[in-house]
Amino acid sequence: MKTALVWFKTDLRITDNETLLKAASQNDSVIPVYCFDDSHFAVTPYGFKKTGDFRAQFLMESLIDLDRNLRALGSGLLILKGKPEIEIPKAVKHYKAVKVYAKREVAFEEKRTENLVQSELWKLRCEFLTFSTSTLYHAEDLPFSIKNIPDVFTDFRKKTEKDAAIRLAFEKPENIKSPEIPKLELPNLKQLGLKKIIMDPRAAFEFAGGESQALKRLDYYFFESNLISTYKKTRNGMAGPDYSSKFSSWLALGCISPRFIYQELKRYESLYTANESTYWLVFELLWRDYFRFMMKKYPNRFFYKNGLKNSDSSTSKIDFQKLHNWIEGKTGVDFIDANMIELKLTGFMSNRGRQNAASYLCNDLVIDWRYGAAYFEQQLIDYDVCSNWGNWAYLAGVGNDPRGSRYFNIEKQAIDYDKDKSFRNLWLKKQ
Ligand SMILES: Cc1cc2nc3c(=O)[nH]c(=O)nc-3n(C[C@H](O)[C@H](O)[C@H](O)COP(=O)(O)OP(=O)(O)OC[C@H]3O[C@@H](n4cnc5c(N)ncnc54)[C@H](O)[C@@H]3O)c2cc1C
Incomplete structure (x- = not known):
């Protein structure tokens, strides 16, 4: 009897999921798990939460949907909480699993966790297989x-x-053989240091996870x-x-x-x-x-102040009042303020808004871009480590932009993209 664990991370789906499909076809029994990693709910050196309220809610909805879809295939989702390098091996021992299947990581912290889990699994003689998905x-x-x-x-x-x-995309598994998986039990938001969101009725879109x-x-x-x-x-x-x-x-x-x-x-x-x-x-x-x-x-270069240019990781002196005004949408520049208020109240901002807000922080306020990236990390529902830090480094002129620095003329951008002020009026109306 071969039992395997499937460790879900940022691959919360059953269709086109090679990890899940391979585990289901190569083993007699599969236990799908998701681990609420304590470090994902910590505060970063920049003073922001790694996961804010908006993304936490979207994550919970996505897990509920994944559990429902897995149950329809004969399985379910087991929730763990703690450090993956402790909790995953514990589950392996409990279920006598001989293999763990997971999505392959690329970014620095994610890779470090993956390596820690792998070395703990080696001690248990449990094979660790990863897939690029x-x-x-x-x-x-x-x-x-x-x-x-x-x-x-x-x-x-x-x-x-x-x-x-x-x-080609992979089909979803036809069925999954699992032992009885306990009813889905998600940690409550308070336990994670978060609170339930109240979505602003002006939100561009009603995001629902899953x-x-x-x-x-x-x-x-x-x-x-x-x-x-x-x-x-x-x-x-x-x-x-x-x-x-x-x-x-x-x-x-x-x-x-x-x-x-x-x-x-x-x-x-x-x-x-x-x-x-x-x-x-x-x-x-x-x-x-x-x-x-x-x-x-460049595994960790995107987190350095000078990005791909050189590995200076020092922090600059920050004008926290200016940073605060940027976050709160109180810079006095209406186009920036409208975008920042949207982000604060909804967890989303358009690509045009993100480019302008980032350029303004780097070029006009002259604040270390990593504070902006870290605030976006907390706030965005769609936060993705590679897209966020990669785009920020690009706009700060320390990433992949061959032009070096990319300055957005905010006034011109406001005229080009919000000529009739409807976007600004939407967000700058009395809150
Ligand atoms: C400073 C800054 C930070 C950003 N942070 C993130 C982030 O954390 N997560 C994130 O997914 N995107 C990020 N983006 C990229 C982009 O703004 C969003 O992907 C896009 O606004 C999401 O809306 P959409 O799905 O409707 O995009 P659409 O215009 O419909 O694009 C389709 C898809 O293409 C991808 N995409 C589009 N533009 C980009 C881009 N510039 N870089 C990478 N992928 C892109 C996204 O997956 C997107 O869903 C960032 C951009 C900037 C300038």
Whole structure:
């Protein structure tokens, strides 16, 4: 009797989940687990929580949905809480598991936890298998080794599009054999140092966690509304649910995979239309891949003040009053303030808003960009370590931007993207 654990992390789905599928087909019995890692709810050296209220709620909803979907296949989700390097081996001993299957990590802290778990499992003679399941292109299919990936996005994109293929998504398992898995028991928010959110009625979108919601949104954005066919024209919008796909939060927690999105996009193209808008979604997903591969190439450099330039990790003197005003949306620059208030009250900000808010912090307030990145980490529902720190470093001029520094003229941006002030009026009205 071969028993295996599947350790879910940011891959909270059953479709296109190689980790789950392999575990189910190679073992007699499988125990799916999720561990609330204490370190994910700690406070960072920048003074912000690693996980804020908005993302915590989305995570809980995603776990409830995953448990429901696993139960429909004959299994369920076992919840652990503590340090993964202690809790995962404990569960291995309890269930006499001989293998643990998990998603392969790339970022520094995630990799460190993965290594700690692996060495504890070795002591138990338990095999640890990891699978690369987050990207559109598989790392092994790239036309370069990780250390030779071009540091300029366009070079990376052109060669990858020309010389690599995107693998097919995996089907979901037909069934999963598991022992009786106890009823889902999630820690309450208070235990995690968090509180229940009250969503501002002006929120661009009602985010609800879980694979089922992700699939619903995809169906809506592609097939029901056809919005995908105009995405390139609308994607720089700032207000409302439909100017962009809003896939990011589900992608960040792995409720949906980029390969599944790609497959559905191809189906859409074959049924309806293939145009520059349908291509542009793939282009954006390539940015996502790129930051992930860059994190693999430079594991901890994205967290240094000078990023890829050199490894200075000192902290600069910070004007905390200015930082506070930026966070609270009280800088006096209405375009920045409207965006920052949206983020504070909803856990979301458009890509246009993020670029401007980041540029303003780095170039106008001249504050160490890592404080901004750490605040976004706390606040964003769609926080993803590679996309967040990669984009921030890029805008701070210490990442992958060949132009060096990228200064946004906020006044001009406000005119270009919010000419009639409707976005600013929405968020700057009396709260
Ligand atoms: C300072 C800053 C911080 C950011 N932090 C994050 C983050 O923590 N998590 C995150 O998912 N995105 C981040 N982004 C990228 C981008 O802003 C969001 O992915 C996007 O706004 C999410 O909305 P959407 O899903 O509707 O995007 P769409 O425009 O519909 O794009 C589709 C998908 O492509 C990917 N994508 C689009 N733009 C980017 C980009 N610049 N970099 C990486 N992937 C991209 C996302 O997965 C997104 O869901 C950040 C951007 C900036 C400038």
